[in-house]
Amino acid sequence: MNKRGLFAVPYVIWMGLFVVAPILIMLVYAFSTAGGGFTLDNFLGMGDYLSVFGRSFYLALIATLVCLLIGYPMSYWMAREGARFQKVAMLLIMLPMWMNFLLRTYSWMSILENNGLINQFFRAIGLLDALGVDHIQMIRTPGAVVLGMVYNYLPFMILPIYSVIVKLDRSLLEAAADLGASAGQVFRKVILPLSLPGVVSGVTMVFVPSVSTFAISRLLGGGTQMMLGDLIEQQFLGGAYDPQLGAAISMVMMAIVVVCMTVMNHFGEGEEQAVML
Amino acid sequence: MSKELIRLVNCSMAFDGEQVLDHIDLYINDSEFLTLLGPSGCGKTTTLRIIGGFLTPLEGEVLFDGVRINDIPPHLRQVNTVFQRYALFPHLNVFENVAFGLRLGRKVEGQKKKERIPEEEIRERVMEMLEVVSLKGFENRRITELSGGQQQRVAIARALVNRPKVLLLDEPLGALDLRLRKDMQSELKRIQQQMEITFIYVTHDQEEALAMSDTIVVMDQGRIQQIGTPEDIYNEPKNAFVADFIGESNILDGVMHEDFVVEFFNRKFKCLDKGFAPMEPVDVVIRPEDVDIVPPESGQLRGTVTSVTFKGVHYDTIVDFKGFKWLIQTTDFHDVGETIGIVLNPDDIHIMHKSQYSGLFGDYSSYSEEYDEIGDVAKLDEEEGAQDE
Numbered sequence: 001m002n003k004r005g006l007f008a009v010p011y012v013i014w015m016g017l018f019v020v021a022p023i024l025i026m027l028v029y030a031f032s033t034a035g036g037g038f039t040l041d042n043f044l045g046m047g048d049y050l051s052v053f054g055r056s057f058y059l060a061l062i063a064t065l066v067c068l069l070i071g072y073p074m075s076y077w078m079a080r081e082g083a084r085f086q087k088v089a090m091l092l093i094m095l096p097m098w099m100n101f102l103l104r105t106y107s108w109m110s111i112l113e114n115n116g117l118i119n120q121f122f123r124a125i126g127l128l129d130a131l132g133v134d135h136i137q138m139i140r141t142p143g144a145v146v147l148g149m150v151y152n153y154l155p156f157m158i159l160p161i162y163s164v165i166v167k168l169d170r171s172l173l174e175a176a177a178d179l180g181a182s183a184g185q186v187f188r189k190v191i192l193p194l195s196l197p198g199v200v201s202g203v204t205m206v207f208v209p210s211v212s213t214f215a216i217s218r219l220l221g222g223g224t225q226m227m228l229g230d231l232i233e234q235q236f237l238g239g240a241y242d243p244q245l246g247a248a249i250s251m252v253m254m255a256i257v258v259v260c261m262t263v264m265n266h267f268g269e270g271e272e273q274a275v276m277l
Numbered sequence: 278m279s280k281e282l283i284r285l286v287n288c289s290m291a292f293d294g295e296q297v298l299d300h301i302d303l304y305i306n307d308s309e310f311l312t313l314l315g316p317s318g319c320g321k322t323t324t325l326r327i328i329g330g331f332l333t334p335l336e337g338e339v340l341f342d343g344v345r346i347n348d349i350p351p352h353l354r355q356v357n358t359v360f361q362r363y364a365l366f367p368h369l370n371v372f373e374n375v376a377f378g379l380r381l382g383r384k385v386e387g388q389k390k391k392e393r394i395p396e397e398e399i400r401e402r403v404m405e406m407l408e409v410v411s412l413k414g415f416e417n418r419r420i421t422e423l424s425g426g427q428q429q430r431v432a433i434a435r436a437l438v439n440r441p442k443v444l445l446l447d448e449p450l451g452a453l454d455l456r457l458r459k460d461m462q463s464e465l466k467r468i469q470q471q472m473e474i475t476f477i478y479v480t481h482d483q484e485e486a487l488a489m490s491d492t493i494v495v496m497d498q499g500r501i502q503q504i505g506t507p508e509d510i511y512n513e514p515k516n517a518f519v520a521d522f523i524g525e526s527n528i529l530d531g532v533m534h535e536d537f538v539v540e541f542f543n544r545k546f547k548c549l550d551k552g553f554a555p556m557e558p559v560d561v562v563i564r565p566e567d568v569d570i571v572p573p574e575s576g577q578l579r580g581t582v583t584s585v586t587f588k589g590v591h592y593d594t595i596v597d598f599k600g601f602k603w604l605i606q607t608t609d610f611h612d613v614g615e616t617i618g619i620v621l622n623p624d625d626i627h628i629m630h631k632s633q634y635s636g637l638f639g640d641y642s643s644y645s646e647e648y649d650e651i652g653d654v655a656k657l658d659e660e661e662g663a664q665d666e
Contacts, residue, residue: 169364171360171361171362171364172364172366174331174351174358174360174364175358175360175364175365175366175435176366176377177350177351177352178329178330178331178351178352178356178357178358178436179352179357179377179378179381179435179436179439180352180353180378180381180439181352181377181381182352185381189377189380189381190366193368194367194368
């Protein structure tokens with residue numbers, strides 16, 4: 001090993017102990033019976049949970065899309081404003097993240113509850129009476145879970161897209177306009193393709209934590225919106241204690257995520273080179 | 278004969294309260310090669326960007342074919358630009374870069390929506406342009422795989438494929454090495470003549486300007502100092518700034534006694550200039566290559582050689598005349614310390630009115646430092662470019 005390689009030693013040890021080893025342990029668990037023998041039952045029995053898989057990917061996909069639809073215009077707008085505005089906007093985007101994740105999600109509970117802030121407000125202005133209902137159901141719906149995901153993960157969409165757009169060479173935009181492109185055409189033909197790498201990493205950074213979340217779905221879904229994270233948690237800490245099954249589910253989830261990300265990255269590959277120019 | 282195409286009337290521009298263009302008046306003819314020449318910060322790039330539509334002058338009018346275009350955005354002007362650092366689209370290959378403008382469609386008279394240009398026509402016109410810039414066979418290359426000179430050609434082809442009436446070029450050769458610059462200079466001139474369109478070219482390189490232009494506009498401090506053909510500008514500079522910026526010049530204080538007679542160094546010389554007030558103080562320009570060296574006893578003036586630099590074709594010889602140092606370019610070698618005489622013919626002496634630039638240029642006492650400054654120009658200009666963004 002050369003001298004510079006020595007600097008990597010702490011990281012290699014860290015990775016080995018806390019990334020590679022745990023994954024190997026999980027892999028062994030996934031193919032074991034409770035007694036320790038080899039089995040494929042953990043995977044074969046997973047069909048019962050298809051709806052949980054479906055819901056997880058479906059809700060995560062929607063949350064990612066919503067983040068993209070909010071995050072892209074936001075990033076675009078920020079990147080084109082002055083430096084001072086950008087600093088303030090960045091601070092406002094980061095600010096919620098300084099608060100504890102659970103606390104943030106609990107606050108949403110008290111806002112969305114049947115007797116929460118929104119319903120109280122609707123009651124006060126007479127909207128609920130007018131509709132003839134006691135409350136509007138918001139908590140314990142898929143929408144509440146998506147809202148929780150979007151709220152928590154939106155900054156991870158904005159930051160990568162913003163940092164790509166802000167680095168775009170302005171002379172490229174001028175060149176496009178010079179060649180006859182209207183503002184819309186400049187966006188479609190230059191800005192959008194060149195910002196794809198940011199979109200790819202933003203989508204990755206929102207989708208992966210969304211698909212595996214368990215606190216958001218439990219607190220805002222109230223047990224009605226079980227997701228993969230909840231299912232896995234139950235196998236390790238909950239009543240359904242079955243670590244072998246839990247390990248198998250995590251392995252399958254990981255595999256699906258890896259496939260999704262490979263496809264995504266391939267999609268943005270050509271552009272990535274372009275931005276490094 | 279040639280028709281006027283663009284006119285700037287009394288145009289002024291300021292950034293953050295700092296005046297960069299000071300009431301410029303300029304017209305540009307159809308199919309001419311016009312160069313805006315000046316040091317960094319003189320306003321040449323600003324002028325170009327006003328014509329391109331990227332800046333709107335604070336005062337004054339921009340006319341195109343007699344029509345005011347101040348408020349027309351760049352994408353609706355019949356003008357295309359070759360940018361300083363090319364600004365090629367990194368996500369497109371050579372062909373698609375050149376095709377960019379064509380793929381946007383063309384305007385149809387009386388219709389708001391642009392019409393699509395058929396694929397065969399796009400292909401034909403792109404290939405034709407690639408041939409003009411000698412890049413046939415490169416159409417599928419990525420931009421990153423091209424050399425600086427090739428990227429330059431792509432940028433030119435991309436701007437020309439739209440068949441603009443005017444091509445704006447912002448220091449397009451600045452990033453190329455000397456050899457490539459020379460090649461591209463004649464290439465650009467050839468393209469301009471072949472396509473018969475107007476080129477407006479911005480540079481700080483006086484040699485480039487002299488070699489390529491039909492008309493040169495010398496600018497400094499946001500003002501036009503002189504407009505003329507390369508020969509006019511070189512032979513009849515209007516003030517000390519132009520004389521110094523275009524080529525090398527010895528600039529002396531003189532007094533015009535009467536028409537055709539000027540006095541400097543306490544000696545009267547015959548010259549070809551007239552129309553000055555009697556006893557008017559003037560600047561006298563003498564080009565280094567116009568001075569004839571003779572034996573000391575037969576010279577009109579006598580001086581001592583203080584430095585000699587071999588330049589290939591000639592020697593740059595610095596000669597001290599009573600404390601004022603001249604640059605003389607001669608093919609004869611005269612060693613340091615030697616006393617020489619010089620003779621000036623009437624047509625070697627150019628007389629200029631005094632200006633704000635008088636006394637600033639033309640003494641070669643600090644000869645070597647001056648050369649350092651010339652070297653710095655390129656660096657300064659990059660800084661200027663960075664500020665624009």
